[in-house]
Amino acid sequence: MVAILNLSPTFQIVQEERRVFELEVEMRVEELWQAALSTMSSRLFNGPIFCATDYNEREIRGYFSEYRYLMAQIMDPRLKMVLNIKPVSLLGFLTCRDGVLFGRRQSWVATRPGQWGFLPSGLLRPDLFANQGKVDYVKAFLIHLKEELNMEAHFLSDLSVHSLVVDKTVEGENLSLVMRADIALSSLGVKKEHLNAPDDEYDEVIAVPPEGLDAFLADKSNRDMGIAGALLARESYLSLESDCA
Numbered sequence: 001m002v003a004i005l006n007l008s009p010t011f012q013i014v015q016e017e018r019r020v021f022e023l024e025v026e027m028r029v030e031e032l033w034q035a036a037l038s039t040m041s042s043r044l045f046n047g048p049i050f051c052a053t054d055y056n057e058r059e060i061r062g063y064f065s066e067y068r069y070l071m072a073q074i075m076d077p078r079l080k081m082v083l084n085i086k087p088v089s090l091l092g093f094l095t096c097r098d099g100v101l102f103g104r105r106q107s108w109v110a111t112r113p114g115q116w117g118f119l120p121s122g123l124l125r126p127d128l129f130a131n132q133g134k135v136d137y138v139k140a141f142l143i144h145l146k147e148e149l150n151m152e153a154h155f156l157s158d159l160s161v162h163s164l165v166v167d168k169t170v171e172g173e174n175l176s177l178v179m180r181a182d183i184a185l186s187s188l189g190v191k192k193e194h195l196n197a198p199d200d201e202y203d204e205v206i207a208v209p210p211e212g213l214d215a216f217l218a219d220k221s222n223r224d225m226g227i228a229g230a231l232l233a234r235e236s237y238l239s240l241e242s243d244c245a
Contacts, residue, residue: 002230005164008058013088013124013177015133016053018063025082032075033068044071044110050124050135052086052175055164060088060175064126074171084172090141091176092120093162093231098187099209100237102216102228103148103202117224118231119202120144121176137161141179149190149205150197156181163234165227178231213237 021029037044049070052062070085094101103119105112122144128135138159145151153159162180166173183190187207194205208216217229217238232238 001168002227003166003168004230004234005055005057005166007161007164011058011161013050013060013062013135013137015050015135016061016063018065019053021082025079028076028079029069029072029083032072036068036071036075040110047123048126049085050088052088052173055086055166055175057164060164060177062086062088077171080172086173086175087123088175088177089121089123090137090144091118091165091178091227092141092145093118093178093180094183095181096183096185096187096190096207098207100213100232101183101190101205101207102220103206104204106201106203109201112222112224115222115224116220117222118178118228119205120148121224122148137177138179147199148194148197148201150193150195151183155183155185155193157184158182163231165231167223167227169223176227210237 033046046066046068048064049067050062051065052060054061065085069083070087073079073083073085092101101119102116104116105114107113120141122140124135124137124140125143128137128140128143138161141159142153145153145156159179159181162178165176165178167176185193190207191205194202213232217225217232229238
């Protein structure tokens with residue numbers, strides 16, 4: 001189930017102290033992590049992830065954990081009640097001269113390989129927290145934009161924090177802070193920039209014109225496209241008859 005929250009103009013993300021789990025839980029997490037390492041891609045990386053403890057239209061409060069805790073919760077949903085990992089990521093809702101931008105994730109990535117969705121998409125990093133534990137999420141978004149599309153801030157117009165998407169699944173809740181902007185390029189220009197992106201997370205980036213969005217979302221149905229559909233429906237990009245949202 002996907003829910004979308006409107007955000008206050010003073011919205012902020014605040015870091016709290018890290019949670020500590022009992023030894024039995026830690027041992028189970030490590031067991032599952034080692035199992036994942038033995039069966040999944042060598043690109044699997046136990047990096048820091050920001051996890052929400054509380055959220056509303058004014059703020060997200062949370063702490064930094066490790067990716068292996070999220071992986072353990074996915075592999076064993078019974079851990080959800082104990083770990084309660086709610087990862088927070090940034091998500092771009094970008095348009096260009098030719099339509100709405102979508103990217104297809106590479107087949108080798110650890111999460112959602114081969115799936116289409118909005119981009120850039122990435123987790124918050126610890127080095128972006130300052131000023132009494134508050135994060136500069138605009139700077140964080142621009143870092144992901146550079147890494148995934150090879151674009152700087154001057155390519156964008158009307159950059160703003162758009163909404164908070166809460167995606168509830170059987171494994172838990174996933175939060176996406178949506179940043180909205182328009183890119184002053186054609187789809188060909190976007191593709192050319194993407195070819196030189198430092199990060200090769202996406203193997204293809206395309207722009208879909210408004211009149212083709214219903215069919216595109218229906219054809220590329222997956223979890224990320226469900227989120228995209230909900231956001232597009234909210235902005236009246238889809239037809240009234242669409243069942244993609």
